[in-house]
Amino acid sequence: MGFRIAILISGRGSNMKNIIEACNKKKLCSSVNLVVSNKSNAYGLKVASKYKIETHILDSKSLATESFESLLDKILKKNNINLICLAGFMKILSKGFVKKWPKMILNIHPSILPYFKGLNAQKQAIENNAKYSGCTVHFVNDVMDGGEIIDQKIVNISTHDDEDSLSKKILMEEHKLYIKVLKKLEKDYGKSK
Numbered sequence: 001m002g003f004r005i006a007i008l009i010s011g012r013g014s015n016m017k018n019i020i021e022a023c024n025k026k027k028l029c030s031s032v033n034l035v036v037s038n039k040s041n042a043y044g045l046k047v048a049s050k051y052k053i054e055t056h057i058l059d060s061k062s063l064a065t066e067s068f069e070s071l072l073d074k075i076l077k078k079n080n081i082n083l084i085c086l087a088g089f090m091k092i093l094s095k096g097f098v099k100k101w102p103k104m105i106l107n108i109h110p111s112i113l114p115y116f117k118g119l120n121a122q123k124q125a126i127e128n129n130a131k132y133s134g135c136t137v138h139f140v141n142d143v144m145d146g147g148e149i150i151d152q153k154i155v156n157i158s159t160h161d162d163e164d165s166l167s168k169k170i171l172m173e174e175h176k177l178y179i180k181v182l183k184k185l186e187k188d189y190g191k192s193k
C-alpha cells in the first residue's frame with residue numbers, strides 16, 4: 001500500500017531524487033506529491049520541478065517557527081500527505097508539530113545513531129578515528145536524531161578515508177537504505193489497512 005509522500009529538503013536533494021525515481025520506476029508503490037524547502041536556493045527544488053512535482057519554499061529565515069510550521073501543516077493537509085520524509089532538511093521541527101504527525105515523519109542521518117548526532121556526522125567519525133560509521137533512518141520525535149530507529153547500514157572507514165570520501169560512501173548507502181525502509185513501511189501499512 002502506497003503513501004502520499006512529502007519530502008522536506010534544504011539543499012542538494014540527492015535522497016529526494018532517489019525516492020522520486022523509486023516511485024516513478026514503481027520500485028515503491030508510493031508517490032511523491034510535494035517537495036518543501038526551507039531555503040529558496042536549494043538545488044533540490046530545481047530537480048523536483050524537472051519531475052513536475054509541486055514545490056514550495058517556506059523560507060525559515062523570514063518566517064517565525066510558528067508561522068513556518070502552520071503553513072507547512074496546511075500544505076501537507078491540503079495535499080493529503082500521510083508520510084513526511086526529511087532528506088537533508090536542516091531545520092528542527094518543534095515538539096508540537098512532531099506530535100501532530102506521530103510515526104509519520106522519517107529522517108535519514110549519516111551515522112550509526114546514537115553515535116555522531118547533529119551536524120557534520122561524517123567529520124565527527126573521522127575526527128574520532130572511528131573504524132566504521134554508516135547511516136540511520138529513524139522516526140522523528142522531539143529529540144534531535146533521537147527518534148525510534150527503523151534501520152541502519154554500517155560503512156567501514158579505511159585509513160585513507162577523509163570526510164569527503166566517507167560522505168560519498170555513506171551517501172551511496174543512504175540512497176539504498178531510505179528505499180529499503182520505505183518498502184518495509186509500505187508493507188506494514190498495507191497490513192494495517
Ligand code: GRF
Pocket residue numbers: 009011012013014015016087088089108109110171174
Ligand atoms: C545526507 O547526508 C543526509 O543524511 C543528511 O543530509 C544529507 C543530505 O543530502 N541529513 P541530500 O540533500 O539528500 O543529497
